[in-house]
Amino acid sequence: MRKLILIAGILLINSNGWAEDDSLPPDGPLISYHSNGQVRLTGEVKDRKKSGVWDYYYDSGQLQQKEKYKNGKPIGTWKSFDQEGKLIGERWFGNGIKVFDIQKQHTHVGNGTTKVKNPNKQ
Numbered sequence: 001m002r003k004l005i006l007i008a009g010i011l012l013i014n015s016n017g018w019a020e021d022d023s024l025p026p027d028g029p030l031i032s033y034h035s036n037g038q039v040r041l042t043g044e045v046k047d048r049k050k051s052g053v054w055d056y057y058y059d060s061g062q063l064q065q066k067e068k069y070k071n072g073k074p075i076g077t078w079k080s081f082d083q084e085g086k087l088i089g090e091r092w093f094g095n096g097i098k099v100f101d102i103q104k105q106h107t108h109v110g111n112g113t114t115k116v117k118n119p120n121k122q
Contacts (some may be wrong), residue, residue: 003077004056025044027046029044029045034059038058038060039057047071050069050072051069051110054069054081062085075094077091077093
């Protein structure tokens, strides 16, 4: 439940006023900053739409979210990270539609290591 609340918070924070394509700045690279001077987000705008990889950062500078867009639509794998940089969630989008959440299962392998298995992939 705690992770769900954190992920929901991340999604709300990540809108940064650019949730709608109409409010995006002119075409080109986009960098936004937190009030402390750390980078808040980096992305590319093309035809007034999100394009390519968009990275969102905590005010500490740690990567928070990595998203991909094509013609303003989400594509590929989106990744969410906690404030320590640990991967906490992944989603996969096809043609702008969320296809599935990638759930990771951790299995203790021995010798202090953990193997991560993705049950969505065969």
